[in-house]
Amino acid sequence: MMDKDAAARRVKELSAELEYHNHRYYVLADPVISDREFDMLLKELEQLEARHPELADPNSPTQRVGGDLTRNFPTVAHRYPMLSLGNSYSREEVGEFVARVEKEIGTTVFVMELKYDGVAISLTYQDGRLLRGVTRGDGEKGEEITGNIRTVRAIPLVLRGSDVPALVELRGEVVFTRTRFEALNAQRLEAGEEPYANPRNTAAGTLKLQDPKEVARRGLDNFIYAVQGEVLPTRSHFENIRKAAEWGFKTPDPARRFVERATDLEGIMAFIDHWDKHRHGLEVDIDGVVIKVDSLDVQDELGLTAKSPRWAIAYKFAAEQATTRLNGVVYQVGRTGAITPVAELEPVLLAGTTVKRASLHNADQIAKLDLHIGDRVLVEKGGEIIPKIVGVQLSERPSDAAPVLFPHACPECATELVRLEGEAQHYCPNEHGCPPQITRRIEHFVGRKAMDIDGLGGETVEELFRAELLRNVADLYELRKEQLLQLGRGWGERSAQQVVDGVEASKQAPFERLLFALGIRHVGETVAKRIARAVGSMDRLASMTQEELTAIDVVGPVIAESIVDFFQAEGNRVIVERLRNHGLRMALDPSEVAEVGDRLKGLAFVVSGVFRNFSRESIKEAVERNGGKVSGSISSKTNYVLAGADMGPAKRTKAEQLGVPVIDEDEFMRMIEG
Numbered sequence: 144m145m146d147k148d149a150a151a152r153r154v155k156e157l158s159a160e161l162e163y164h165n166h167r168y169y170v171l172a173d174p175v176i177s178d179r180e181f182d183m184l185l186k187e188l189e190q191l192e193a194r195h196p197e198l199a200d201p202n203s204p205t206q207r208v209g210g211d212l213t214r215n216f217p218t219v220a221h222r223y224p225m226l227s228l229g230n231s232y233s234r235e236e237v238g239e240f241v242a243r244v245e246k247e248i249g250t251t252v253f254v255m256e257l258k259y260d261g262v263a264i265s266l267t268y269q270d271g272r273l274l275r276g277v278t279r280g281d282g283e284k285g286e287e288i289t290g291n292i293r294t295v296r297a298i299p300l301v302l303r304g305s306d307v308p309a310l311v312e313l314r315g316e317v318v319f320t321r322t323r324f325e326a327l328n329a330q331r332l333e334a335g336e337e338p339y340a341n342p343r344n345t346a347a348g349t350l351k352l353q354d355p356k357e358v359a360r361r362g363l364d365n366f367i368y369a370v371q372g373e374v375l376p377t378r379s380h381f382e383n384i385r386k387a388a389e390w391g392f393k394t395p396d397p398a399r400r401f402v403e404r405a406t407d408l409e410g411i412m413a414f415i416d417h418w419d420k421h422r423h424g425l426e427v428d429i430d431g432v433v434i435k436v437d438s439l440d441v442q443d444e445l446g447l448t449a450k451s452p453r454w455a456i457a458y459k460f461a462a463e464q465a466t467t468r469l470n471g472v473v474y475q476v477g478r479t480g481a482i483t484p485v486a487e488l489e490p491v492l493l494a495g496t497t498v499k500r501a502s503l504h505n506a507d508q509i510a511k512l513d514l515h516i517g518d519r520v521l522v523e524k525g526g527e528i529i530p531k532i533v534g535v536q537l538s539e540r541p542s543d544a545a546p547v548l549f550p551h552a553c554p555e556c557a558t559e560l561v562r563l564e565g566e567a568q569h570y571c572p573n574e575h576g577c578p579p580q581i582t583r584r585i586e587h588f589v590g591r592k593a594m595d596i597d598g599l600g601g602e603t604v605e606e607l608f609r610a611e612l613l614r615n616v617a618d619l620y621e622l623r624k625e626q627l628l629q630l631g632r633g634w635g636e637r638s639a640q641q642v643v644d645g646v647e648a649s650k651q652a653p654f655e656r657l658l659f660a661l662g663i664r665h666v667g668e669t670v671a672k673r674i675a676r677a678v679g680s681m682d683r684l685a686s687m688t689q690e691e692l693t694a695i696d697v698v699g700p701v702i703a704e705s706i707v708d709f710f711q712a713e714g715n716r717v718i719v720e721r722l723r724n725h726g727l728r729m730a731l732d733p734s735e736v737a738e739v740g741d742r743l744k745g746l747a748f749v750v751s752g753v754f755r756n757f758s759r760e761s762i763k764e765a766v767e768r769n770g771g772k773v774s775g776s777i778s779s780k781t782n783y784v785l786a787g788a789d790m791g792p793a794k795r796t797k798a799e800q801l802g803v804p805v806i807d808e809d810e811f812m813r814m815i816e817g
């Protein structure tokens with residue numbers, strides 16, 4: 144076993160190296176090693192920390208994936224209050240601000256920055272190490288959410304560079320980039336969940352989650368806009384932010400005009416006008432520009448009012464709004480039965496696109512707006528992808544306008560809707576009888592990421608449903624070519640054959656795809672894959688309790704409950720049985736778990752014990768197919784011992800003595816999956 148000092152040295156070395164690469168990747172967007180190499184270093188560090196618990200450090204790069212659940216967030220007082228900013232909405236108001244400053248102290252330098260539309264955060268570093276992260280709260284005190292903050296890759300855990308004060312506080316905005324936000328919503332839709340409304344609220348909600356692993360998975364980002372402390376590197380705000388960039392933070396890039404300096408109103412307005420025009424092209428949402436006096440000494444001289452500094456002001460862009468007529472409301476029924484009201488609007492131009500529809504989210508929102516058909520409504524495009532209705536012009540309501548009433552029954556199948564306790568959404572519970580639920584489930588099943596059945600799409604599925612050839616996904620496997628040809632119009636020898644062949648070929652789809660294709664609520668593509676690999680077969684999954692399911696690392700209580708419910712329903716069990724009889728894959732096949740690759744190139748493994756998802760032979764094969772070597776006994780040349788249940792204690796001791804990491808089946812799977 145590596146001696147204590149050697150281990151401590153290696154931990155230090157690896158931590159520094161990993162933080163360096165983290166910074167290259169997440170702050171500079173300029174990585175110098177592959178993800179794979181990064182993972183290998185991280186794995187080594189994880190193993191060292193596991194073997195030497197005394198070396199564990201809350202600011203270790205291993206903590207980026209999220210630590211244990213946070214039971215509660217302690218309230219802590221801010222060393223410097225987190226003030227808000229006075230707002231301005233016009234050139235005149237900005238002019239008044241500039242005039243006020245100049246009257247008091249003469250000509251001075253202003254810094255203009257983007258006003259990020261996210262969540263304010265305060266980060267305190269002591270001796271260059273993250274001590275705590277605190278939300279704004281009421282400005283005087285906030286909630287300590289350090290565990291969640293550590294998962295934000297753009298926030299350094301240990302500062303680099305020179306001039307790092309012994310105690311320093313950085314302020315900034317935690318945000319979701321648009322790309323990340325859209326990816327999150329795509330995953331939610333895939334899992335049959337409601338998409339999030341906008342990046343800002345989602346960022347705020349995410350920071351308050353009790354599960355830091357989930358926070359890590361969502362991928363928050365951060366920009367720094369202030370440095371505070373008793374002793375600072377310079378007396379210029381602009382220069383201090385440059386320093387913060389050297390310490391490893393993500394800060395606005397002057398080269399891209401994300402920050403500029405000016406000495407007069409003209410210069411300030413040029414920056415504002417530029418970003419008012421170009422803001423839609425940015426990676427993150429901004430709602431304005433912040434103008435600050437650059438000199439900290441001048442800032443001190445100007446001082447504060449009750450709530451906000453007199454040395455800074457926000458300029459807020461006008462939200463892009465338009466008024467139009469509400470022609471009607473339609474209620475869409477999703478694959479999981481969720482009812483979504485959608486407003487149909489008289490087409491209107493808004494933020495460069497023609498808008499015909501707006502989301503109304505749920506019944507509460509309709510009631511809150513007191514919407515009537517024929518109303519003139521105010522639509523706004525904020526951070527949301529789909530515009531929303533933010534107001535009604537009551538004075539223009541036609542006298543005979545009828546209120547919009549959320550239906551009690553499903554618009555498609557007339558079943559009485561239900562609303563689950565604590566949820567805003569209404570559902571149609573008629574899972575097996577409601578046409579759009581059935582067809583959308585089948586569409587999902589045949590989709591490209593699921594069973595990928597050629598020749599079948601939304602329209603054909605609906606056609607086959609209307610013709611009573613399809614009632615559920617098992618019926619697909621009983622379709623005959625003659626039945627399709629009898630449908631007449633649009634169906635020929637070729638298209639019918641394509642469907643029949645596509646259905647036949649789909650029987651070979653791997654278990655994990657079938658699991659995803661079943662459309663179990665909350666079980667998206669990634670979750671299905673992980674469950675398939677952890678559980679191994681449909682039978683085992685169907686018999687698992689909620690408790691057993693939550694032991695799988697990607698499965699929380701909500702997913703677990705949804706899986707148990709699915710297999711409890713008689714209808715679902717019948718369908719799964721029929722699929723089994725048609726020869727679909729109901730278990731993991733080791734040969735499809737690992738594709739051929741060179742991920743393990745140059746690595747020597749010793750395999751020992753009994754495995755859950757593999758036979759000993761097939762796990763050895765998996766090592767070899769990925770370029771690794773398998774040897775019989777542990778020596779100093781062994782890189783990993785792959786241990787199943789029942790590995791003898793002698794082997795474990797030997798591995799420890801030689802400093803060879805012992806990994807389990809799940810870790811091995813992660814290595815070959817990458």
Ligand code: IVH
Nearest residue numbers: 226227228256257258259263316368433452
């Ligand atoms: S400076 C004392 N700069 O806007 C000055 N704030 O009302 C404190 N914000 O919640 C703020 N971008 O989180 C500053 N470049 C920026 C900003 C910014 C966004 C947020 C901040 C606060 C609000 C100010």
